[in-house]
Amino acid sequence: MFELLESLVNIDCGTYDKAGVDQVGDILAERLVALGFEVQRDPQKEYGDHVIGHKPGDGHQYILFIGHMDTVFPAGTVKKRPFRIEGDRAYGPGVVDMKGGITGLLFALEALKSTAPETYRRVAMDVVFNSDEEVLSPTSRPIIESRAKQAQAACVFEPARPGGEYVIQRKGVGKYILEVAGRAAHAGAQPEDGRSAVEELAHKIVALHALTDPSTGTNVNVGVIRGGERPNVIADHAYAEVDVRVAESKIAENIDQRIRDIAAAQLVPDTTCKLSGGIKFPPMLPTEESARLLSMIQKAGRELGLDLRGIATGGGSDGNHAAQFTPTIDGMGPQGGGAHSDREYIEVATLAERAKVTALFLAEWSNVK
Incomplete structure (x- = not known):
């Protein structure tokens, strides 16, 4: 053996x-x-x-x-x-x-x-x-x-x-990726020309973590984030990977839709967000x-x-x-x-x-x- x-x-x-x-x-x-x-x-x-x-x-x-x-x-x-x-x-x-x-x-x-x-x-x-x-x-x-x-x-x-x-x-398991696009600009000289992808992603991260609900066995964790290249440049890109755990199929459907709503919502003007992934294990x-x-x-x-x-x-x-x-x-x-x-x-x-x-x-x- x-x-x-x-x-x-x-x-x-x-x-x-x-x-x-x-x-x-x-x-x-x-x-x-x-x-x-x-x-x-x-x-x-x-x-x-x-x-x-x-x-x-x-x-x-x-x-x-x-x-x-x-x-x-x-x-x-x-x-x-x-x-x-x-x-x-x-x-x-x-x-x-x-x-x-x-x-x-x-x-x-x-x-x-x-x-x-x-x-x-x-x-x-x-x-x-x-x-x-x-x-x-x-x-x-x-x-x-x-x-x-x-x-x-x-x-x-x-x-x-x-x-x-x-x-x-x-529990069911979900994996999602968010890719946010903004517009780069000099952070000191022309910040008004920029659209921060990092700022937009930050709003989404807070909203995603708010989906966690111990009473229903739901956990949403943004475990990987990346964004920008230099501190003096308004970031034109940002990236996050999200892990989701859900106890029931109905909850999985609800959480999936709420994640899609968060990805679609725009808080920083002129930014866009591409969402991929979903519930992989029911x-x-x-x-x-x-x-x-x-x-x-x-x-x-x-x-x-x-x-x-x-x-x-x-x-x-x-x-x-x-x-x-x-x-x-x-x-x-x-x-x-x-x-x-x-x-x-x-x-x-x-x-x-x-x-x-x-x-x-x-x-x-x-x-x-």
Whole structure:
């Protein structure tokens, strides 16, 4: 198990490192074929190819598994800090987000195939290993949605939450870019001839942050701003990137419209604003069906002496897409922390532990009529 994890972690595979992501895809495709899957590659130019596996079944059950191959780290990261185990933790780029989850899934399927071959044969399975999740899955979203429409359940192998919780609810995520154009002028000699793009953007930033409402779980954050070139020049351009988190679809629609209204409003004469982006991940909401999936996972946990719980989180994942069409459980991967940083790790014991839970859950789920 750790040999596979090490091989995956020790490949630089940032989202835009197509060669590296494709190398990871080659390893995973080979593993899926060995598990009886028919594998196809969805070719991409900017990102790595998506790896899609399908295993036919002869029963009525059909389940979807989702994991992403890309990380946020630049080329050369592996050379600086390759995979290593120290004490009860394993470290390395992408080890928790989400090479650990992918490794756990593959070993769970292998365990089910060897210990319950009839169950394994009966259940139809799809696996989507996508290459662009860290940039909000622009090319893989249609694939995930298409497969989710056919499935009766979906499992996403993002890491467990800090206390080992599975994820049953995620906020929707929006990304927006504002580009403001004004007119340059000398800030001392002819300021009246200028139209400050920075001033216009400043008004918009204040209005955007005012959309944050903790009572509804709404957060709007302008996290990146740029503008102007010199302090003695009225800025003719300004730029901002905005992150949005919303708890419900109706709120998402409302916030999206209000952001568009803010972008369209003009407070500094003769300035213009171009807005791009939108809600990229719809909210993932708990349902009675997803609660039943969690109940089966909890039963599997009890067999192993584990008290497993579900939790809501503010981060988005491909589970947000799948959940629009089928009951979905996320956080199926191992416990760890430090994602997207040089402190990233997994708790070693939880890698096999979560894989066992997944295998037991699948055996239980396959018997549901």
